[in-house]
Amino acid sequence: MSTPSPFSYVAAQDPLFGVVDVELDHEGGTLVVDGEGIARAEVRRAAGTAVESHVPIGTRDPERLSMTVGGAEVPLRPAKGFLTRKSYRVDVGAYRLVPDSLDGSRLLRDGALLGVFSSSGDGRVSVEWKGEPGADDAAFGYALAAAFGTGAEPMWKLTLDALLELWP
Template identity: 60%
Template sequence: MEPLVHVTADDPRFGAVAVALDHVAGTLTVSGGGLPTVEMRRAPGTSPESHVPIGTRDPERLTLTVDGAEETLRPAKGFLTRRSYRVEAASVTRGHTYLLVPDSLGTSGLLRDGRRLGVFTSSGDGHVSADWDTADRDTADASGPSPEPYDASLGYALAAAFGTGAEPMWRLTLDAVLDLWP
């Protein structure tokens, strides 16, 4: 994993999204035209874990701000199920709960208040792409929520900071058993 990565994603709905990830320093910034700036920081003195782009999944050692307002971040520990790799963020300023949860080997779905907005893909190197479920829903009678700039910024940040996707449960269980084998 490169220690410092600056990449720009071409989002199909929101245009250019800049992602700056520094694994060693434990910082992440997501910004773009019309998008709120999201910053995530790992607490100083926390040794980075190599398999987590931001360096830790410990919520006590991470801070999340959106346009300067601190929000709640709760990444799960990640162990035997795909769902155990979920990341929850609660927006105090907007009153929404977000969930980024693996739904395949390489992708994770982004939900706002339990309703799916789209799918993110990130290999953990700062490169992120989004496929919005509602990208073609621009009419008032369309069902489902439409993604907003806040949703995009937060989704890109969560995907870049924690990566996306997870192995199926059977594979994770087998790996855990094999790690215990002498």
């Protein structure tokens, strides 16, 4: 994933839901996803939070993040991210975004695959839908992919990187 730009606005053309607008302010800690065919989703980082450059929204600390979809607050729980792809998952209600390749992540609802998202961390998001996703599924998927990026290195690479960090 690339280092996020301070602010980006991207209009994605979704194959099922039309134009989806993604506004990501890495420095300000805000993300807004909206479109004619989906609910408005917002992710916000708390003021004063130390900003991590490798996370588009700036942090993975659930205590420092909030999320609303369609105006309703939802419980956002990103995992810490360390040695496995699964450790980079993000859970919110019945949804889970979990890396499954170097650049892609699966969106699941109650364990059922809805789509595979790709985002390089700069607000650009693409998706390959599976099954029959609804408008809320799209709102959650775009917001999570844009806020946290997608994909992760394989476990062997993450482990090697961690060991090399310990090497004097």
